[in-house]
Amino acid sequence: MGTSTENASVEQQLLSFLEERTKTPWTPDRDLFADGGLSSLFAMELVVHLESTYDIMVAGPDLQLMNFRTVNAMVAMVDRLRQAAGE
Amino acid sequence: MTSAAHEPQDRALVVLGAGVMGVGITTLALAHGVPVTLVDTAEGVLPVARGRIREGLRMAQMMGALPKDVTTGELTEVTAPAEVDWAAGPAAVIEAITEDAELKAKVLAEVAPAVTPGTPLISNTSSIPIDELAGAIGRPEDLLGTHFMNPSYLIPTVELIRGPRTGEAALRATRELLDRLRRKVIVVNDAPGFVTSRVLHPMINDAARVVEEGTASVEDVDALMRGCLGHPTGPLRTADLIGIDNLVDSLWVLYRRTGDEGCRPCELLLSKVRDGHHGRKSGRGFYTYERAM
């Protein structure tokens, strides 16, 4: 697991990113695609954003909407993929 | 390679134009195991298209739109119709080049003699009546229209346009292809803009006009159309997705053929095109995007 400080900062960065892009406030557990009403195309933007910002590659079974539904889910995935890359 | 070497399911789809739609249609076909020969004459377009197709396949996977029981088809890229392996007998040709009637007629006239009679020649035009293009080729019965929308691999329905001279064989073969691509098909008659563009494009033009007149912001127009009317993205985000340059071309086609003032592109749309703010594909339109896609 990454340190809680690292995860907290990824969380903060993602919340700011979403707020800036959607011009609405976000919480870590809000479902982006159900309550948030974001389009499926935005999901792909999120993939690209996470990959380029955190230097990870989301592929295979990780590439499913479930991993992008909430900020919490994205933080957990980024943490896991960074750990795997660092091993 | 001879045509005899190709089983029907191995026959490639030839896609002319590797812009927004060429990329989307190619992604959809590859995802369903159909090999594609993608043709674009402009310099530097094919490498960009390749990246977008790769991204599209990932996107399709993420959205559960990638069939699991199918091996992805093979992609071949060429920079001119003359370089296509026509002797292999493609399953169909789909033209998805710039929305310009003269250019489309010229390209269709160029490829028609290369394909076996009975092979569907399909135009993915947004608005140009199919019969106008049919006049340019020797076998108008082989020509018909499909209206795939963007992103083609996520949109389940396709408008199929039967021109007055379209033959049964071309219609049947195209239906079979669309079945293989697991699309739902709705057949309509020929007219400027058919159904979807005739209804949607003037509506988007009006949405832009509302912003131009200062009635509401871009975000609020889309939020109202989503929240009150159930539109999936809002008309202005849809404009970004279509490509504002292409939308304006289509509106001119509609305006010139119907005389409907509602189809004359409004100044805000024209200024976005002048400024190169073409939408998602250029990274900025009514909205800005993380990256051109």
Ligand SMILES: NC(=O)c1ccc[n+]([C@@H]2O[C@H](COP(=O)([O-])OP(=O)(O)OC[C@H]3O[C@@H](n4cnc5c(N)ncnc54)[C@H](O)[C@@H]3O)[C@@H](O)[C@H]2O)c1
């Ligand atoms: N964008 C949409 O949402 C949408 C939806 C439905 C239908 N359409 C229609 O699909 C067609 C393509 O639209 P688009 O948005 O992909 O346009 P685009 O501008 O993104 O791409 C057009 C491509 O055609 C290429 N091209 C031009 N002349 C060519 C030639 N002679 N041979 C090969 N390639 C050539 C260009 O280099 C360009 O890459 C248009 O007729 C458009 O009206 C678009």
